[in-house]
Amino acid sequence: MMPQFHPLTVTDIHRTTRDAVVLTLKADDPDLFRFTQGQYLTFRKTFDGTELRRNYSICSGVDDGVLQVGIKEVDGGAFSSFANTDLKIGDRLDAMPPMGNFYAGTAPATAKSYLGFAGGSGITPVLSLLRSALSREPDSTFTLVYANRAVHTIMFREELEDLKNRFMGRLTVVHVLESGQDIDLFSGRIDQDKCAALFKSWINVSHIDVAYICGPEPMMMAINASLKAHGMRKDQIKFELFGASQEGLLARKAIRAKSKGAVSTAARITLDGTTHSVDMTKDQSVLEAALSHNLEAPHACRAGVCSTCKAKVTEGEFQMLINHSLEDYEVEAGYVLTCQCYPISDTLVVDYDQH
Numbered sequence: 001m002m003p004q005f006h007p008l009t010v011t012d013i014h015r016t017t018r019d020a021v022v023l024t025l026k027a028d029d030p031d032l033f034r035f036t037q038g039q040y041l042t043f044r045k046t047f048d049g050t051e052l053r054r055n056y057s058i059c060s061g062v063d064d065g066v067l068q069v070g071i072k073e074v075d076g077g078a079f080s081s082f083a084n085t086d087l088k089i090g091d092r093l094d095a096m097p098p099m100g101n102f103y104a105g106t107a108p109a110t111a112k113s114y115l116g117f118a119g120g121s122g123i124t125p126v127l128s129l130l131r132s133a134l135s136r137e138p139d140s141t142f143t144l145v146y147a148n149r150a151v152h153t154i155m156f157r158e159e160l161e162d163l164k165n166r167f168m169g170r171l172t173v174v175h176v177l178e179s180g181q182d183i184d185l186f187s188g189r190i191d192q193d194k195c196a197a198l199f200k201s202w203i204n205v206s207h208i209d210v211a212y213i214c215g216p217e218p219m220m221m222a223i224n225a226s227l228k229a230h231g232m233r234k235d236q237i238k239f240e241l242f243g244a245s246q247e248g249l250l251a252r253k254a255i256r257a258k259s260k261g262a263v264s265t266a267a268r269i270t271l272d273g274t275t276h277s278v279d280m281t282k283d284q285s286v287l288e289a290a291l292s293h294n295l296e297a298p299h300a301c302r303a304g305v306c307s308t309c310k311a312k313v314t315e316g317e318f319q320m321l322i323n324h325s326l327e328d329y330e331v332e333a334g335y336v337l338t339c340q341c342y343p344i345s346d347t348l349v350v351d352y353d354q355h
């Protein structure tokens with residue numbers, strides 16, 4: 001079955017900072033909303049006649065017994081402003097079951113050292129990861145480096161203090177603030193120099209088993225480069241990117257120049273057990289082609305950031321413009337983000353059921 005939208009009721013709204021709320025959600029069918037730490041929900045809502053889909057990471061841990069997301073208001077942002085200003089307890093929201101693979105497994109008998117980096121609202125999945133690791137693995141430790149503009153913008157500040165007390169000695173939180181920190185090491189932005197300084201005097205990277213990074217793209221890239229320079233392997237570092245700059249028409253033009261043969265491609269798209277013949281142009285993404293043929297292909301961000309629209313190409317050549325969420329092994333196995341997948345050959349066979 002393809003992911004569908006299901007109703008949730010908002011049972012609590014907690015303001016964690018002036019411009020961010022934590023929603024507690026109750027599913028009509030809780031079984032559909034069982035999650036793994038670090039996953040996200042895709043909500044849909046219609047604004048002025050246009051349906052928007054937005055992803056929000058689950059911030060509760062797998063053993064907390066609640067489903068919660070944290071939403072930071074973005075200036076002029078449709079869904080985040082709605083959630084922060086209009087949403088009321090008792091309201092209903094539609095969401096798809098949890099998705100995403102921003103996690104490494106937990107194993108109760110092992111003692112691991114985790115290192116998490118979060119920038120601003122990027123704390124949400126990292127909070128779920130750290131809550132779950134601390135509760136599931138009694139011998140593991142977690143160090144969180146959390147970047148914010150100032151003290152008053154720190155989401156979950158009190159919750160993190162409580163967690164430090166609850167998991168005494170196992171959770172370390174390093175706040176790096178752009179303003180309001182006296183100590184140099186903890187002030188400013190997180191770039192490669194800041195990482196190098198932290199790794200020199202505060203965090204021993206050689207002891208870290210898994211690193212999680214979620215925040216603005218430049219920060220994530222700097223941390224990734226620094227962790228690698230300090231000896232971490234690619235497979236030890238996990239990312240979640242909340243937004244990405246959209247590649248526009250130029251990229252599509254480049255694809256058209258590369259594409260072979262006819263301007264159109266005869267695609268065969270399998271969805272929910274049925275295979276459809278879809279004629280598409282070579283500057284159409286597989287997702288666009290599927291939707292324009294009224295196929296209910298799963299999707300959310302349309303920017304290659306989430307993995308909601310993942311499918312497998314079993315035949316034909318294609319180019320994937322942006323990929324911020326599939327792992328290398330998935331790409332090697334033929335998986336694509338269909339919102340970013342453009343045909344090169346004259347035929348293409350795509351299977352959404354192999355998700």
Ligand SMILES: Cc1cc2nc3c(=O)[nH]c(=O)nc-3n(C[C@H](O)[C@H](O)[C@H](O)COP(=O)(O)OP(=O)(O)OC[C@H]3O[C@@H](n4cnc5c(N)ncnc54)[C@H](O)[C@@H]3O)c2cc1C
Nearest residue numbers: 055056057070071072075076077078079080121124242305
């Ligand atoms: C996997 C994933 C997980 C995420 N998890 C979280 C989370 O846990 N918490 C969280 O807060 N966010 C999270 N996000 C980000 C979230 O999905 C939204 O992108 C964010 O909340 C903004 O959505 P919006 O509808 O409020 O803003 P949008 O309406 O999409 O607007 C975004 C920005 O674009 C500007 N804009 C909008 N329309 C136009 C236009 N026509 N011209 C020019 N500018 C325009 C707006 O002013 C605003 O600055 C996540 C994203 C991903 C991909």
